Amino acid sequence: MKLKYILPVLFIALLSTACSSDDDNNDTVPEINEVDGLTMVQEIENSNHTIELYNNSGYFYTGYNDVSIRIKDNTTDTFYEDFTISWMPMMQMPMMQHSCPNSAIAKVPGKDTVYQGNIIYQMTNTDGSGWSLTLNYTIDNVDYSVTDTITVMQYENQNVTSFTGSDNVKYVLALLEPTAPKIGINTMKVGLYKMESMMSFPAVEDFTVTLDPRMPGMGNHTSPNNTDLTYSSVNENYQGNLSLTMTGYWVLNLELMDAMDNILKGEAVTEENTQSSLYLELEF
Known part of the structure; x- marks a missing residue:
């Protein structure tokens, strides 16, 4: 075969190979890590499944904990997309046991395998012990725990x-x-719950939480443009504006008032009374 015929044939073969390779690469769908940016706190297993618990820090702390959940099939090593799940956190004390405020668990919008809820641990032992977590869930109409x-x-x-x-x-x-x-106006949100029983902590609606932030290490000065916290039925928590004028340690002095404006807990800050008995702390 003459050279003028060989060169076009080689060019066509190379072009076909390149196009085929590009098509193969385009057909490859990158695997999405649905817990990217989160850190695993713990795995809880039974003979059928492994339940993975995630949050931002990789630890559970007293206070508010946002928790992401996945369930893995131990046989296939794949994650379930559809299930229902609830939980019961439990604190074991020497003479009694109790739970704590916690939300329902729902699927995270836009994700296939990740569900999310929150737990508020109101106390713990000095070494972090005392708590257990029970997870009850249903997959394909079969109940597990x-x-x-x-x-x-x-x-x-x-x-x-x-x-x-x-x-009372x-x-x-x-x-x-x-x-x-941050320095400036921050959106402040708090959750308020009543202890209906040792196992039930429903959210409290339509109260008011007054706010007076102070810096004890700086003459106990306050800040301008704070607003009291009122209930948001959409978010099921209390929201207001918190003004922070500088970095450091702040005491967020609070008063809890019911729907009739009766003060249930806390006092106003004055020269004689430098801190309310109801407060939270913030440092940044």
């Missing part, structure tokens, strides 16, 4: 508090936001 101990560390500042109001009701109040405080 798994329980394991978990470690809950004490958060460095007071981001949750339990108290009895003047109405026991409450749990927890700081939800800001999680990354």
